[in-house]
Amino acid sequence: MASMCAFASPVFVSNSSLVRRNIFLNLNAKKNVACEKRVYSSPHSVLTDVATESPIIRRSASYPPSLWPYERIQSINSNYTGEKYEARLETLKDRVRNMIYKENEKAENPLSTLNLVDDLQRLGIWYHFVDDISNVLDNVYNKYYKSPEKWNTLDLNLKALGFRLLRHNGYHITQDIFEDIKDQTGNFKGHLNEDTLGMLNLYEASFHSFEDENILDEARDFTTKYLQGSIWKISDQYLSLLTSRALDMPLHWRLPRVESKWFIEAYEKRSGMNTTVLDLAKLDFNMVQAVHQEDLKHASRWWTKTTKWDDKLSFTRDRLVENYMWALGNSYRPQFTLLRRMLTKELALVTSVDDIYDVHGTFDELEKFTDVISRWNIYAIEELPDYMKICFLGLYNSVNDMAYTTLTDTGLFILPYLQKAWEDLCKAYLVEARWYYTKYMPTLKEYLDISEVSVSVPLMLTHVCFLMNVCSTEEVIQSMDKIKNLIHYSSLLLRLPDDLGTSSDEMARGDVPKSIQCYMHETGATEEEARAHVRSLIIKVWQKLNKERAGLTTTYLKEFGECAANFGRMAQFMYHVADGHGHNIDLTEAYVLSLVLNPIEGV
Structure with missing residues (x-):
C-alpha cells in the first residue's frame, strides 16, 4: 500500500492556458533536446535517435483503437431528469x-x-x-x-x-x-x-x-x-x-x-x-444513468481537450470509456459523482503510464522517468524524451488539478498522498521492467509483493478513502491499519483475475511473467494446474477480505470496504471471459451500451 506519510507541499500548477503556454514555451526553447522520428512496425517499433542515429527498438502491444470517439460520447443524452x-x-x-x-x-x-x-x-x-x-x-x-x-x-x-x-x-x-x-x-x-x-x-x-x-x-x-x-x-x-x-x-x-x-x-x-x-x-436506474452520462462526458472533455493523450501518446491504450466503467463499478450511487470523475481520470492516467513502462519505454528512459516522478518537479524533465515530457507534464497538471478540486469540494488536501502513491506505483513498474530486461523469473511471492502495488489499487483507493464525503482527514488517519489490510486484499483480488484473463496475450508479446508462469516455474506445475491454484487463491483472498470487512464498525470504513471489494468484483467482470480492457473491448462495449447509454424502455 502507498504509505500515508506527510510531504512538503509542491507548487500547484493550474490548468490555465497562460501557465500551460509558458511551461511549454520553456520546454520548446531547449534546442539540445534530441527529437525522435517514429517508424512503427508490429510487434515492435524502431525509432531513430536523431542525435546518435542509433536505433531504438520499442515493443508494440497492437491494441485496437477506441470504440468511443469524442463526438460519440458527447452526443449521449437522457430524458430522465427534471x-x-x-x-x-x-x-x-x-x-x-x-x-x-x-x-x-x-x-x-x-x-x-x-x-x-x-x-x-x-x-x-x-x-x-x-x-x-x-x-x-x-x-x-x-x-x-x-x-x-x-x-x-x-x-x-x-x-x-x-x-x-x-x-x-x-x-x-x-x-x-x-x-x-x-x-x-x-x-x-x-x-x-x-x-x-x-x-x-x-x-x-x-x-x-x-x-x-x-x-x-x-x-x-x-x-x-x-x-x-x-x-x-x-x-x-x-x-x-x-x-x-x-x-x-x-x-x-x-x-x-x-x-x-x-x-x-x-x-x-x-x-x-x-x-x-x-x-x-x-425509474431509479434511468435517473442514475443520466448522472453517469454527465460523468462520462465530463471525463471525455478532460481526456480529449485537456490532456490530448489520445493523440499525443497514441501508442498507449485509449480506454477512457473502459476506465469510466471501472469507476462506475466501484461506486454507482449518484452521490459519488466526484469520486467517479476523479477515479476515471486516475485510471486513464494509469493505463497510459502502464503502457509506457510495459511496452514503449526503454529501460534507461524508464529509470529517468521514475526519478522525475519521485521528485515531482516539472523542471527535472528536460532530459526526458519528448513523449515522456508530455506524459509527465500532463500527469503533473492532472493530479494537481484533482487535488485542487478535492480541496475546494471537500476541504481535504490529498496531494501529498497522491504524489506518494504515484511514486510507489512507478517504482513498482520499474521493478517489473527490470525483471523483463534482465529475464529474471520472480517467485510467486516476489511477484505478488510487487504486483499488488503495480496493479494500481493502492493509488485508486488512496483517492477513494478521501472522496466518500463521510469522513474527515483525522478519521482516515485513525483508520489506517484497517485501510491497509483492505487495500492489500483488494489489490490481490484485482491482480489474480487480471492474470487469468490477460497473461496469455501478455506472454505472447514477451511481457514479464505473471502469477501463472511464476507458479509453474517455481513448482513445475502445468498451466492448467497453475490456473487452478490461482483460482483457489482468489477464494482464499475473498475469505480474508470477508473477515476483515466483518470487523468494520464505522460508516466510513464500511463504505471503504465496499469500494475495496468492488475492485475485486470489477476484475471478475472485466477479465472473466477475456481481456475486456485491452484487446477484447467489444465485450465491454455491450455493457457500456446497457449501463450508460440505453435507458430501460417503458418507464
Missing part, C-alpha cells in the same frame, strides 16, 4: 418504504421480509432505504438468528438466505447455523436435495465464508455439484435463470450495477413480483 421524474421517484419510494414498515411490524414470516430486502439490494435501490432496511434486519436477526435456540425453527432456505443477507450487511452470524445439515457420518443429509432454492441460497451463502470455516467450504463444493447436476430439471424459469447465473459466478463476486440491470429483467419474469418495486427500480 422535477417530473423526481416527484415520481419520491412517490414510489414512499410506497416501498411503507412495504418495509409493514414487514417490520408483522415480522411473522422472516422469509417474506428477507426476500424483500434481497430484492431491494439486487435491484440496486437499497440505498434509498438504508435506515429502514437496518431496522427490519435488526428485528429479524434478534428474533430468529441471534440465538442458536431459534435455528431449529428455520428450514435450509431460511438459514441460507438469512446467513447471506445478515453477513453481507455486517451482522455477526456463525457458520454453526448449518451444523445440522450434515449427518453423524459427516455427509450432507439426503433430504436437502429436495430443496433446490435452499441449495442455491446455501451455495451463494458459502461465498461469504471466512478462512477455516470448513462447513461452508464443504457446502460450496456440495452445492456446486448438486446445482450443476440438477439445473436441467428446474422447471421454474426464474429459478433456472438464478441458478445458471450463480454457477457462472456467485452473486457475492458480481458487480452491483451490472447485477442490478440483469436482475431487473429477471425480476420481471418472476411469478408474484411486486410492480411498485419494479417500477421504482426501472
